[in-house]
Every structure is written in structure tokens, then in C-alpha cells.
Amino acid sequence: MELTPVLLTREGFAPFGDVIETEGARHYPINEGTTERYHDLARVEALGPEPRVLVSIFVGQPRPQPIALRLVERHPLGSQAFIPLQEQDYLVVVAEAGPDGPGRLHAFRATGRQGVNYRANVWHHPLLVLEPDSRFLVIDRGGVGSNLEEVAIEASLRVAG
Amino acid sequence: MELTPVLLTREGFAPFGDVIETEGARHYPINEGTTERYHDLARVEALGPEPRVLVSIFVGQPRPQPIALRLVERHPLGSQAFIPLQEQDYLVVVAEAGPDGPGRLHAFRATGRQGVNYRANVWHHPLLVLEPDSRFLVIDRGGVGSNLEEVAIEASLRVAG
Numbered sequence: 001m002e003l004t005p006v007l008l009t010r011e012g013f014a015p016f017g018d019v020i021e022t023e024g025a026r027h028y029p030i031n032e033g034t035t036e037r038y039h040d041l042a043r044v045e046a047l048g049p050e051p052r053v054l055v056s057i058f059v060g061q062p063r064p065q066p067i068a069l070r071l072v073e074r075h076p077l078g079s080q081a082f083i084p085l086q087e088q089d090y091l092v093v094v095a096e097a098g099p100d101g102p103g104r105l106h107a108f109r110a111t112g113r114q115g116v117n118y119r120a121n122v123w124h125h126p127l128l129v130l131e132p133d134s135r136f137l138v139i140d141r142g143g144v145g146s147n148l149e150e151v152a153i154e155a156s157l158r159v160a161g
Numbered sequence: 162m163e164l165t166p167v168l169l170t171r172e173g174f175a176p177f178g179d180v181i182e183t184e185g186a187r188h189y190p191i192n193e194g195t196t197e198r199y200h201d202l203a204r205v206e207a208l209g210p211e212p213r214v215l216v217s218i219f220v221g222q223p224r225p226q227p228i229a230l231r232l233v234e235r236h237p238l239g240s241q242a243f244i245p246l247q248e249q250d251y252l253v254v255v256a257e258a259g260p261d262g263p264g265r266l267h268a269f270r271a272t273g274r275q276g277v278n279y280r281a282n283v284w285h286h287p288l289l290v291l292e293p294d295s296r297f298l299v300i301d302r303g304g305v306g307s308n309l310e311e312v313a314i315e316a317s318l319r320v321a322g
Contacts, residue, residue, distance in 0.1 A: 022218050022296075031287040035221045040303065042216040053214045055203040055242060055278070055300065057183050060196045081216065083298050085274075087247060113246075115298075117216070126192040135183075137244050137276075137298060139216065142201065 001105070001155045002066065005091055008108040008116070016094045016106075016122045018042040020083055020115030042117035042139075048077035049144040056138045058082070060090075060129035067157040069093060072102050072123040073150045078141025080118045082127065085135040087112030093125035093157065094118070101151050109159070123151070130159070162266070162316045163227065166252055169269040169277070177255045177267075177283045179203040181244055181276030203278035203300075209238035210305040217299045219243070221251075221290035227319040230254060233263050233284040234311045239302025241279045243288065246296040248273030254286035254318065255279070262312050270320070284312070291320070 006012065010019045018041060025038040046053050072095050084090060090110050095102035102123040110116060117139075118124050127136065141147060167173065171180045179202060186199040207214050233256050245251060251271050256263035263284040271277060278300075279285050288297065302308060 020216060020218070020298075022220065025218075030219075031221075034224060035219050035288050037299075038218040038220070040215050040217060044214040044216060046214070053205040053207070053300075054201050055181060055205060056201060057181070057186075057199040058191075058196050059183065059199070060192075063195060083244075083246070085244070085246060085248070113296075127196050135274075137181075138198075139214075139300065 003105055003107040003155060003157045005107040005109040005159060008092060008110040008114055013108065013116065017119040018117040020081065020117060021113055042081050043079065044139060045079040045120045046141040047120065051141055051143040054140050054142040058127055058136045058138050060127045060134045061132055062129050065159060067128060069125055069153055069155040069157055071150050071152050072125050073148060074121050074123045075147045076121050076149065077145055077147040078120050080140040081115055081138065083115030083137045084112045085137055088131050088134050090130055090134065091128035091157065092116055093128065095123035102153060105155055107157055164266055164268040164316060164318045166268040166270040166320060169253060169271040169275055174269065174277065178280040179278040181242065181278060182274055203242050204240065205300060206240040206281045207302040208281065212302055212304040215301050215303040219288055219297045219299050221288045221295045222293055223290050227317040228289060230286055230314055230316040230318055232311050232313050233286050234309060235282050235284045236302065236308045237282050237310065238306055238308040239281050241301040242276055242299065244276030244298045245273045246298055249292050249295050251291055251295060252289035252318065253277055254289065256284035263314060266316055268318055
């Protein structure tokens with residue numbers, strides 16, 4: 001099965017989590033009018049024993065195209081957010097929840113001004129970047145307990161241009 | 162009193178919080194070797210009643226130089242992190258804790274590959290950017306209770322070049 005990504009939108013991604021972007025977000029001025037705050041763009045979840053919110057940086061490398069998709073993963077104890085740090089476009093692959101694991105796959109192309117936040121338990125492919133040394137801020141959950149499930153899939157992803 | 166910023170380093174900023182950067186951070190490969198994870202770069206604090214970790218975007222505008230510093234603020238119930246989204250340099254002003262409020266001021270110049278995380282209760286100046294429409298990811302605390310104290314100061318900040 002070959003996927004072609006569609007443009008990432010809040011509406012299209014709503015079943016899977018949040019799109020972190022200023023576009024369409026609630027905002028208001030602060031700091032004597034020198035700053036605009038686009039407020040509360042992601043629902044951060046940190047569940048299970050001794051939860052902590054972790055802030056990390058991921059540096060990703062592109063894969064050869066068409067991209068072979070061999071697994072999806074999910075985090076039962078917390079959300080996971082990815083925010084691009086160089087305004088670089090990237091790819092997002094998620095799966096609907098099926099009765100016995102991941103169901104139908106969806107692929108999105110995100111702009112460099114959009115982050116994503118996968119809700120807890122949402123099946124998703126690991127980071128897929130388009131440019132070498134692509135830096136992302138990542139907000140996810142640390143703590144006690146197993147927070148990773150992986151399932152094999154077989155699909156591929158082709159990106160135009 | 163006129164301040165001149167020094168370069169931001171983990172060591173210099175340690176009394177006030179974390180520098181969020183890959184440089185010098187613990188890291189390891191994930192995702193079949195396609196991604197390097199620079200792990201757990203900031204201690205996120207969310208205290209008080211019904212705490213939540215908020216993810217927001219701030220868009221800041223520069224102030225005229227020398228920059229007049231008229232107040233510092235602190236958040237007793239949580240940390241606050243700022244991460245530049247366009248690799249743009251910016252300025253950080255913090256104050257030591259004095260017996261009756263903010264004490265000695267310190268100014269830093271951060272590169273566009275460095276974020277900062279102010280610990281709870283650390284006095285700091287609101288966002289100071291060098292370029293128009295400077296976008297930052299902000300991770301701070303929401304919930305019930307008063308999480309903002311402000312105190313007037315009188316100082317200025319001059320940036321070379």
C-alpha cells in the first residue's frame with residue numbers, strides 16, 4: 001500500500017491529536033504589547049506512576065524515497081509533541097485504532113510552522129524528516145512504567161517534489 | 162545601571178534554570194538509527210492546585226535600544242521555558258533572589274539554538290527579542306492559583322553589533 005501525504009490541518013488531524021500552530025489559535029497581547037501569546041496549543045498528558053514531562057531535542061535524518069514504513073508505535077502513558085526548530089517541512093504518519101491494533105493509515109505533510117502532538121495511545125510512525133539534520137523539540141512523558149508499544153506494518157510513502 | 166549581555170552557557174545560567182541545547186547534552190540513537198535523541202534537557206515544574214503543562218507560541222517584537230528594563234517577574238507555581246523557532250538569537254535577563262525581592266541582575270545573549278527554562282520563583286525579564294516577529298515555543302504552567310509576581314526595577318541593556 002502506497003500513501004501520499006495530504007496537507008496537515010487541525011481538522012484533519014483532530015482524531016489523532018493537536019496541531020501546534022499560530023494559525024487559527026486564540027491569542028492575546030502580553031509584555032506591554034511587545035509580545036503576542038498564542039495560548040495553550042496542545043494537551044500534554046503524563047499518566048502512570050511518577051510521571052514527568054520531558055523536554056528533549058531530536059535530530060532526524062531523511063530516509064530514501066519511497067519511504068518504507070515498517071512499524072508504528074504508541075505511548076499508552078503520555079502524549080508526544082514534535083515542533084520543528086528550523087521551519088523545515090516534515091511528514092506525519094498515524095493510524096486509526098483498529099480492533100486488534102493499528103487500522104487505516106493516514107499521512108500528512110506538515111509545514112515548518114506546524115508542530116504535532118500525538119495523544120496518548122495514538123499509533124504513529126517514528127519521526128520522518130525531509131532534510132538532513134532536522135531539529136525538533138520533543139515534549140513527552142518520562143517516569144516509571146512501560147510507555148512504548150510497537151507493531152509491524154507494511155506500507156510505503158511517496159512525497160511529490 | 163547599564164547591563165551588557167554575556168554569552169549564555171549552561172554553567173553561567175545554572176543558578177536560574179536550564180539551557181535547552183544539544184551541545185554537551187546526553188544523547189543516543191533511536192528510530193533504527195535515523196534519529197538522535199538529546200534527552201531530558203529541562204526540568205518542567207507544575208505545582209499548586211490542578212496544575213497543567215501548557216504549550217504556547219509567543220511572537221515577540223524588538224524594543225528600542227538601549228532597552229529600558231522596568232520590571233522583572235516570577236512564577237511561584239511553575240517553570241517557564243522559551244525555545245526559539247527560527248534559530249534567531251535573543252536576550253535573557255534574570256535576577257538573583259535578594260532578601261526582599263530581586264537582587265543583582267544578569268544579562269545573557271542566547272543563540273538561536275539555545276532555549277532557556279526559568280525555574281519556578283526565578284526573577285526574569287519578559288521576552289527580549291532582536292528581530293521582528295520572533296517566534297518562540299513556550300512551556301509553562303496553567304491551573305488554579307496566582308502564578309505571577311511583578312516587581313519594578315530600573316536598568317538598561319545595550320547590545321553590541
